Amino acid sequence: MMISVLIPTYRRSQDLARCLVALQQQARPADEVLVVVRDSDTETWQLLAELDPHALPIRTVKVGVPGVVAAMNAGVDVAKGEIIAITDDDAAPHADWLERIEAHYLADEKVGGVGGRDRMHYGTQLVEGQSHVVGRLQWFGRAIGNHHLGVGNAREVDILKGVNSSYRRSAIAHIRFDERMRGTGAQVHHELMLCLTLKRAGWKLIYDPQIVVDHYLGQRFDEDRRNQFNAIAFSNMTYNETLSLLEHLSPIRRTAFAIWAVLVGTRDAWGLVQLLRFLPSQRKLAWQKWLASMHGRWQAWLTWSNGDRSSEVWAQHL
Missing domain, CATH: 3.90.550.10 (Spore Coat Polysaccharide Biosynthesis Protein SpsA; Chain A)
Incomplete structure (x- = not known):
């Protein structure tokens, strides 16, 4: 080949x-x-x-x-x-x-x-x-x-x-x-x-x-500087993940994802539990991460709910 x-x-x-x-x-x-x-x-x-x-x-x-x-x-x-x-x-x-x-x-x-x-x-x-x-x-x-x-x-x-x-x-x-x-x-x-x-x-x-x-994890020249928090990069990362999942999960799984994402989340895309978990140690930074995550989730939801289903178009050609 x-x-x-x-x-x-x-x-x-x-x-x-x-x-x-x-x-x-x-x-x-x-x-x-x-x-x-x-x-x-x-x-x-x-x-x-x-x-x-x-x-x-x-x-x-x-x-x-x-x-x-x-x-x-x-x-x-x-x-x-x-x-x-x-x-x-x-x-x-x-x-x-x-x-x-x-x-x-x-x-x-x-x-x-x-x-x-x-x-x-x-x-x-x-x-x-x-x-x-x-x-x-x-x-x-x-x-x-x-x-x-x-x-x-x-x-x-x-x-x-x-x-x-x-x-x-x-x-x-x-x-x-x-x-x-x-x-x-x-x-x-x-x-x-x-x-x-x-x-x-x-x-x-x-x-x-x-x-x-x-x-070897080279230097990045955009808003995402790996281990340095940037609200835009944090929001973008969450947006990309959320949009991908909204397009490909079934309605039941999509509902479960929405509930889990808002209430729990992960270290990279915070929900309420992650905010409460890290608030005592990170204080103001914890609020910034949570707000950036919620902003990314919400923006992805708006994109998806507006009816742009590119993945469904792709699937029709496969």
């Missing part, structure tokens, strides 16, 4: 250089490497101009719109591969990354997506831990990630993580990453909408802990 590797990048040229070196070392080489670069990113354009043109089959794709969704769609639109493998510029895939990904598609024609573990590095520290529960969506709408902690055998999941994911081209031929996702950079949870759309259409999503990338 022909494999296209897709890398969206922005102002992280050193990270990108490490990623490209890792791709040069693949046991199963990529047939093409698509590097999607913002038109204003002079740092990255300079790096690409200095690369050995024979080291990798690189094609550059220029975008003028900020955000990973626009970059992903621009790359998918021109990709030639039967498999589109996706990683971040701050990740370094292991040498058997593409080989293991391809094996799953060859083994089962119903597999629409394959992903794996991202070993997360905070500076010089590697995040340790193990989890057998990875990429699951509970019946009431709580999404469980843990992709960086997965152990065990390859298995079907509900959600793949963008930094270590791939899709069969025929499965996403009529689907785009949802351009309603909010944010000007990472647009957290952008992959959730796509994965749930594929599951509804009957495709299998496989998570294999043996498919590994090292994820």
Whole structure:
């Protein structure tokens, strides 16, 4: 199968250089490497101009719109591969990354997506831990990630993580990453909408802990600065998750999700219980996080209730 590797990048040229070196070392080489670069990113354009043109089959794709969704769609639109493998510029895939990904598609024609573990590095520290529960969506709408902690055998999941994911081209031929996702950079949870759309259409999503990338958590240049609270980023993250779930849950599950989201929530999308839990220690910050979460939930509800059902349109084409 022909494999296209897709890398969206922005102002992280050193990270990108490490990623490209890792791709040069693949046991199963990529047939093409698509590097999607913002038109204003002079740092990255300079790096690409200095690369050995024979080291990798690189094609550059220029975008003028900020955000990973626009970059992903621009790359998918021109990709030639039967498999589109996706990683971040701050990740370094292991040498058997593409080989293991391809094996799953060859083994089962119903597999629409394959992903794996991202070993997360905070500076010089590697995040340790193990989890057998990875990429699951509970019946009431709580999404469980843990992709960086997965152990065990390859298995079907509900959600793949963008930094270590791939899709069969025929499965996403009529689907785009949802351009309603909010944010000007990472647009957290952008992959959730796509994965749930594929599951509804009957495709299998496989998570294999043996498919590994090292994820070095590079600097972000948008409102979302990872571990630094920003009300806009917090609200955007909650909006993206909520809109995805409202579109794909059944009416009963959607009602349960709404009740749970408002009353309980999670560390990343606060409900009332989370507010009361952290109010004694975080005080004013706790109120800010709760308000940002509620704002994101409400904005997503307005978008969904206004009748924009892009996922239903996609499903009709599958």
